[in-house]
Amino acid sequence: MPNAAVPLLAAALAVLAPAPVRPVPPVVPAQAVTTAPTETTRFSAGVVEILSPWSRATQPGQKIAAAYMVLHNTGTSAVTLVSASTPVAQSVVFHDTGVKDGFMQMLPHEGGFTIPPGGEIELKPGGSHLMMVGVGRSIRVGKVYPLTLNFSDGATTTVDMVVWDVGLIRTRKP
Numbered sequence: 001m002p003n004a005a006v007p008l009l010a011a012a013l014a015v016l017a018p019a020p021v022r023p024v025p026p027v028v029p030a031q032a033v034t035t036a037p038t039e040t041t042r043f044s045a046g047v048v049e050i051l052s053p054w055s056r057a058t059q060p061g062q063k064i065a066a067a068y069m070v071l072h073n074t075g076t077s078a079v080t081l082v083s084a085s086t087p088v089a090q091s092v093v094f095h096d097t098g099v100k101d102g103f104m105q106m107l108p109h110e111g112g113f114t115i116p117p118g119g120e121i122e123l124k125p126g127g128s129h130l131m132m133v134g135v136g137r138s139i140r141v142g143k144v145y146p147l148t149l150n151f152s153d154g155a156t157t158t159v160d161m162v163v164w165d166v167g168l169i170r171t172r173k174p
């Protein structure tokens with residue numbers, strides 16, 4: 001039968017076809033990575049490119065979650081990320097990580113994150129980040145959820161936040 005090989009070929013192709021590639025976060029401290037980064041996801045809002053937005057999985061009962069990304073300003077004047085929102089949390093606030101009272105901890109960042117013209121900023125573990133407050137349900141590894149970003153030039157976009165388990169990086173000494 002001439003077509004006998006077709007199902008076999010289809011099966012073989014199904015095996016050979018690359019699995020859907022999940023977008024992954026930018027490089028984070030090596031000891032904390034549980035999945036090797038292989039791809040950059042890109043979004044844009046006006047002149048701002050948003051690269052590889054991701055957030056860390058939460059434990060059951062954990063009400064906050066950090067969100068990370070690279071913000072690249074392709075324009076000729078500074079642009080500020082002024083606010084953000086997501087259906088998975090009650091609010092999104094801006095944090096820096098710094099030392100206060102002798103402890104490494106998260107500190108409120110006033111005024112949004114400003115990206116210089118032609119420059120970029122990286123929101124990353126151990127640095128500045130977006131903090132989702134009032135997370136209703138635990139965010140699981142592999143899930144994707146929307147995060148809307150609003151910039152000072154009026155541009156706005158909703159990016160796909162990919163959830164990764166990159167381990168716990170302490171923000172406060174035990």
Ligand SMILES: [Cu+2]
Pocket residue numbers: 066095106129130131
């Ligand atoms: Cu924070």
